[in-house]
Amino acid sequence: xxxxxxxxxxxxxxxxxxxxxxxxxxxxxxxxxKVFGREIQLSGTSRTDAGVHAYGQRASFKADxxxxxxxxxxxxxxxxxxxxxxxxxxxxxAKSPIRILKxxxxxxxxxxxxxxxxxxYVYKIRTGADAQSLVFExxxxxxxxxxxxxxxxxxxAKAFEGEHDFKSFEASGGNPRETTVRRIFSASVCGQxxxxxxxxxxxxxxxxxxxxxxxxxxxxxxxxxxxxKPEEIGDIIEAADRQMAGHTAPPNGxxxxxxFY
Amino acid sequence: xxxxxxxxxxxxxxxxxxxxxxxxxxxxxxxxxKVFGREIQLSGTSRTDAGVHAYGQRASFKADxxxxxxxxxxxxxxxxxxxxxxxxxxxxxAKSPIRILKxxxxxxxxxxxxxxxxxxYVYKIRTGADAQSLVFExxxxxxxxxxxxxxxxxxxAKAFEGEHDFKSFEASGGNPRETTVRRIFSASVCGQxxxxxxxxxxxxxxxxxxxxxxxxxxxxxxxxxxxxKPEEIGDIIEAADRQMAGHTAPPNGxxxxxxFY
Numbered sequence: 001x002x003x004x005x006x007x008x009x010x011x012x013x014x015x016x017x018x019x020x021x022x023x024x025x026x027x028x029x030x031x032x033x034k035v036f037g038r039e040i041q042l043s044g045t046s047r048t049d050a051g052v053h054a055y056g057q058r059a060s061f062k063a064d065x066x067x068x069x070x071x072x073x074x075x076x077x078x079x080x081x082x083x084x085x086x087x088x089x090x091x092x093x094a095k096s097p098i099r100i101l102k103x104x105x106x107x108x109x110x111x112x113x114x115x116x117x118x119x120x121y122v123y124k125i126r127t128g129a130d131a132q133s134l135v136f137e138x139x140x141x142x143x144x145x146x147x148x149x150x151x152x153x154x155x156x157a158k159a160f161e162g163e164h165d166f167k168s169f170e171a172s173g174g175n176p177r178e179t180t181v182r183r184i185f186s187a188s189v190c191g192q193x194x195x196x197x198x199x200x201x202x203x204x205x206x207x208x209x210x211x212x213x214x215x216x217x218x219x220x221x222x223x224x225x226x227x228x229k230p231e232e233i234g235d236i237i238e239a240a241d242r243q244m245a246g247h248t249a250p251p252n253g254x255x256x257x258x259x260f261y
Numbered sequence: 262x263x264x265x266x267x268x269x270x271x272x273x274x275x276x277x278x279x280x281x282x283x284x285x286x287x288x289x290x291x292x293x294x295k296v297f298g299r300e301i302q303l304s305g306t307s308r309t310d311a312g313v314h315a316y317g318q319r320a321s322f323k324a325d326x327x328x329x330x331x332x333x334x335x336x337x338x339x340x341x342x343x344x345x346x347x348x349x350x351x352x353x354x355a356k357s358p359i360r361i362l363k364x365x366x367x368x369x370x371x372x373x374x375x376x377x378x379x380x381x382y383v384y385k386i387r388t389g390a391d392a393q394s395l396v397f398e399x400x401x402x403x404x405x406x407x408x409x410x411x412x413x414x415x416x417x418a419k420a421f422e423g424e425h426d427f428k429s430f431e432a433s434g435g436n437p438r439e440t441t442v443r444r445i446f447s448a449s450v451c452g453q454x455x456x457x458x459x460x461x462x463x464x465x466x467x468x469x470x471x472x473x474x475x476x477x478x479x480x481x482x483x484x485x486x487x488x489x490k491p492e493e494i495g496d497i498i499e500a501a502d503r504q505m506a507g508h509t510a511p512p513n514g515x516x517x518x519x520x521f522y
Contacts, residue, residue: 011272093513097396135359140397
């Protein structure tokens with residue numbers, strides 16, 4: 001069985017199950033285990049960090065029980081809302097921070113991560129925000145005080161496209177990996193040229209190194225501020241040195257948008 | 262000293278301090294007491310319920326110490342962000358759910374509630390929402406599946422204006438009050454006629470009974486659904502009977518927008 005899952009990562013310590021931490025995987029496995037009366041173990045596509053969101057995380061699990069596939073989303077979503085209601089003390093008013101968008105049958109040996117051909121992330125930035133946005137969007141966008149040159153950022157983003165060694169855009173502390181070469185299918189920045197800008201960086205690729213999208217974003221923001229030129233991206237990639245790239249943008253603006261199979 | 266405060270009520274058990282509960286007043290008093298090195302007790306204008314937000318709550322306190330008024334917002338906001346960062350485990354990335362927008366000097370006998378001449382609330386509704394909105398806006402709007410007739414709702418809202426006995430729009434369990442008569446200065450509903458509507462009900466008055474705006478909103482939603490006619494509002498008010506009015510809309514769509522002095 002393959003699930004498509006949206007979640008608000010604000011109140012979770014990331015996707016990956018960890019003892020004593022509130023994580024998306026842990027919360028979902030507990031809820032599903034209770035609903036289905038047998039232990040459920042999920043294999044997620046992507047280990048999103050604490051505070052990172054998902055529009056379309058995927059997770060597979062072995063489902064050798066008799067609940068019709070088309071009922072699974074409804075049953076699990078109801079249980080998620082009931083749990084949130086009881087834990088938040090807001091009862092029937094509370095809605096779940098996690099929502100199953102779809103459940104579908106897949107072959108028994110299908111694995112949400114190993115079978116994936118790539119992923120797309122979206123990173124949301126807001127500039128020159130008012131106090132309301134600073135409070136109510138604090139967990140959902142990266143607030144940058146100054147206006148950003150979105151044309152320069154888009155030009156810089158284009159330089160990420162293709163197959164490159166992205167070592168300059170890798171933070172330490174990630175999982176072991178065979179190579180730091182990744183293929184970026186597409187990368188673009190869109191948003192208004194001025195005012196209180198809402199800017200989105202969308203990037204799709206066959207795989208991403210640890211914190212890669214956040215370091216790409218931090219570097220693009222520095223381009224948008226005029227501190228770096230779009231042409232520098234090629235040199236930064238070439239250097240294969242984390243020190244050459246920009247800062248790591250915060251987790252709260254990052255959304256795992258979709259997974260390709 | 263008079264503060265203007267914005268807060269995201271999602272993670273709080275309302276404004277009013279209560280032992281063992283995370284409340285806006287309690288959280289803010291603790292933070293300010295630590296920052297100023299002396300006990301701070303706030304008098305808020307309005308006891309917002311759990312899950313209710315504020316764009317412009319007001320709170321007064323005795324400030325007989327030497328911190329310049331214009332520095333107070335900055336100093337308290339920095340402390341609030343630092344506290345959120347340490348308690349959430351997200352460090353410098355975390356932003357505070359509470360923000361002081363302004364601090365101003367007022368006469369020593371000024372009280373944020375007793376001196377107030379009235380308040381304005383905004384209630385936010387979203388119809389026919391997609392899954393993303395159901396997850397990411399779950400704490401910020403009232404999701405209604407069906408489309409609503411905003412013209413009929415606005416016509417109904419107009420019937421709230423003026424001085425009336427609003428007993429039909431009062432929940433039990435509120436504070437003791439001398440009378441259930443209140444003056445509504447203005448009430449209106451705006452929003453798109455169709456599609457995935459974003460609808461706002463704005464209501465200003467000299468005072469509000471317990472859950473009054475939420476019961477008004479629930480009644481307006483029933484008008485928007487065609488279950489009630491705008492002309493019925495007068496009869497509902499006249500009846501002075503809670504059973505005659507509509508359902509109580511959830512807390513998460515409600516915002517204390519401003520306080521009048």
